[in-house]
Amino acid sequence: MVTNFLQRYQLQNHQLILPKKQFVTYAVYALIALALLHYLLFYPAPAPHKPVVVPRVQEDVETVASAQLNAREKLPPPPPRPPAGQQGDELSVNPQVEASAPPPLPLPCDYSDGEWVPDARPPLYNGTSCGTIKDGQNCMAHGRPDTGYLYWRWRPRRCDLRAFSPEALLRWLRNKHLAFVGDSLARNQAESLMCLLASHSPPELVYRDGEENKFRRWVFREHNATVSVFWSPFLVKVTEKAEHAGVRHNNVFLDAFDERWMSQLGALDAVVLSVGHWFLIPGVYHDGGRVVGCHDCADLNRTETGFFGAFRDAVHRTLAEVVRRHGRGAGRSKVVALTTFSPAHFEGDWDKAGACPKKRPYRNGEKELGYTETEMRKSVVEAVQAAAADAGSGLRFAALDVTTLANLRPDGHPGPYMHNDPFAGGVNDRVQNDCVHWCMPGPVDTFNEILLQTILR
Numbered sequence: 127m128v129t130n131f132l133q134r135y136q137l138q139n140h141q142l143i144l145p146k147k148q149f150v151t152y153a154v155y156a157l158i159a160l161a162l163l164h165y166l167l168f169y170p171a172p173a174p175h176k177p178v179v180v181p182r183v184q185e186d187v188e189t190v191a192s193a194q195l196n197a198r199e200k201l202p203p204p205p206p207r208p209p210a211g212q213q214g215d216e217l218s219v220n221p222q223v224e225a226s227a228p229p230p231l232p233l234p235c236d237y238s239d240g241e242w243v244p245d246a247r248p249p250l251y252n253g254t255s256c257g258t259i260k261d262g263q264n265c266m267a268h269g270r271p272d273t274g275y276l277y278w279r280w281r282p283r284r285c286d287l288r289a290f291s292p293e294a295l296l297r298w299l300r301n302k303h304l305a306f307v308g309d310s311l312a313r314n315q316a317e318s319l320m321c322l323l324a325s326h327s328p329p330e331l332v333y334r335d336g337e338e339n340k341f342r343r344w345v346f347r348e349h350n351a352t353v354s355v356f357w358s359p360f361l362v363k364v365t366e367k368a369e370h371a372g373v374r375h376n377n378v379f380l381d382a383f384d385e386r387w388m389s390q391l392g393a394l395d396a397v398v399l400s401v402g403h404w405f406l407i408p409g410v411y412h413d414g415g416r417v418v419g420c421h422d423c424a425d426l427n428r429t430e431t432g433f434f435g436a437f438r439d440a441v442h443r444t445l446a447e448v449v450r451r452h453g454r455g456a457g458r459s460k461v462v463a464l465t466t467f468s469p470a471h472f473e474g475d476w477d478k479a480g481a482c483p484k485k486r487p488y489r490n491g492e493k494e495l496g497y498t499e500t501e502m503r504k505s506v507v508e509a510v511q512a513a514a515a516d517a518g519s520g521l522r523f524a525a526l527d528v529t530t531l532a533n534l535r536p537d538g539h540p541g542p543y544m545h546n547d548p549f550a551g552g553v554n555d556r557v558q559n560d561c562v563h564w565c566m567p568g569p570v571d572t573f574n575e576i577l578l579q580t581i582l583r
């Protein structure tokens with residue numbers, strides 16, 4: 127089965143000619159998304175923890191918390207792992223976890239199929255109670271007036287999805303390390319998880335990459351639980367484009383790994399990989415020392431191959447490498463979860479009012495998945511299946527199959543509320559809209575409800 131898969135995969139991979147309809151679909155998608163993506167995905171991560179100035183009761187609390195974070199951030203980063211000498215004081219490892227094999231597990235629920243239903247319960251956090259919301263996704267603090275988008279819950283068709291329990295995840299995460307690896311949607315999901323957990327226990331930021339907030343690590347001291355974020359928008363090695371220097375293509379090396387996160391694998395107990403959108407922008411794909419494809423590359427006098435093959439390849443090879451490095455049954459046991467493609471919802475120009483104006487979810491069947499979303503999702507699901515079939519004991523792969531549930535949430539994006547009070551000067555002709563990332567709180571919290579159940583299974 128794995129061999130079959132590999133053969134098919136190899137074939138497809140060198141056959142990147144797109145049927146006309148598919149080409150048009152993704153070309154249109156790309157056109158709409160491009161301008162925005164350039165802006166959204168590439169503008170530097172937020173000036174870290176600049177306190178959001180909101181005239182609310184919480185302002186003082188928020189400012190103090192931010193000031194503390196800022197103060198901590200000025201310290202030099204500590205080493206990635208706590209020094210070995212510290213062990214021993216706090217030996218609270220749960221003995222029965224290690225002692226015997228867990229009982230047989232029920233069949234997993236298919237969380238990908240379901241519908242959004244109204245839910246009166248408020249989110250576990252809000253725009254001022256959590257310090258890890260990226261400015262551009264803090265819709266509440268930025269004055270988004272409607273709140274209906276907060277009161278929905280995802281109901282899978284054949285099973286229940288439990289509300290998020292910070293206690294349950296922190297209990298599992300005791301003496302463990304969970305990492306998010308990927309692009310700005312990985313960061314979005316990581317920050318959502320941090321907010322959900324922080325509603326129960328305060329995190330401490332213990333490491334931050336100097337300038338751009340792309341690598342961060344927090345510890346929940348009470349639980350000795352670690353969460354980190356690694357920037358790696360292709361999972362494999364890349365030389366990122368540099369528009370100021372006239373380089374508009376990412377050079378993606380499909381046969382080289384991104385050691386910034388890959389080298390940490392041994393220390394991680396759970397990894398959430400989330401990539402996709404960066405493949406939609408101009409890219410040149412390298413393999414074995416030569417160029418094997420490119421996307422949006424007419425200016426390079428190269429034949430367009432599209433990006434689907436490169437995406438499949440990057441995900442597939444990355445998972446195979448995780449299997450290889452983990453070894454068969456060796457090392458600590460691990461969960462590797464892949465968040466599937468999360469659709470954008472542009473209905474008009476990204477820089478005009480009303481780019482993603484919906485105020486409620488789509489009903490089932492009201493919005494079909496697009497071609498790009500379908501293909502990107504499928505690549506991940508298939509790569510996970512192949513890796514799972516190949517993995518030795520102690521290594522578990524899972525797809526966080528959020529594509530459909532996310533597709534039904536056109537109301538969950540910041541839109542103009544990526545900026546504070548966007549209509550302060552009246553409704554202008556031009557206003558930037560983010561219809562890619564997710565408001566926090568918002569539908570991205572559901573990704574983490576599924577992550578929790580996936581980890582606990």
Ligand SMILES: *[C@@H]1O[C@H](CO)[C@@H](O)[C@H](O)[C@H]1NC(C)=O
Nearest residue numbers: 182184251252253254255266
């Ligand atoms: C946000 O949450 C905090 C803490 O739970 C609460 O005190 C505050 O009133 C909330 N703010 C809003 C605007 O709901």
Ligand SMILES: *[C@@H]1O[C@H](CO)[C@@H](O)[C@H](O)[C@H]1NC(C)=O
Nearest residue numbers: 213214216301302303350352
């Ligand atoms: C704390 O957690 C880390 C994993 O993140 C683990 O390596 C370390 O041993 C733990 N410390 C104690 C005292 O158990």
Ligand SMILES: *[C@@H]1O[C@H](CO)[C@@H](O)[C@H](O)[C@H]1NC(C)=O
Nearest residue numbers: 423424425426427428429430
């Ligand atoms: C583009 O590539 C083709 C085929 O390799 C070559 O014949 C042609 O001269 C190139 N054009 C330019 C402008 O470099």
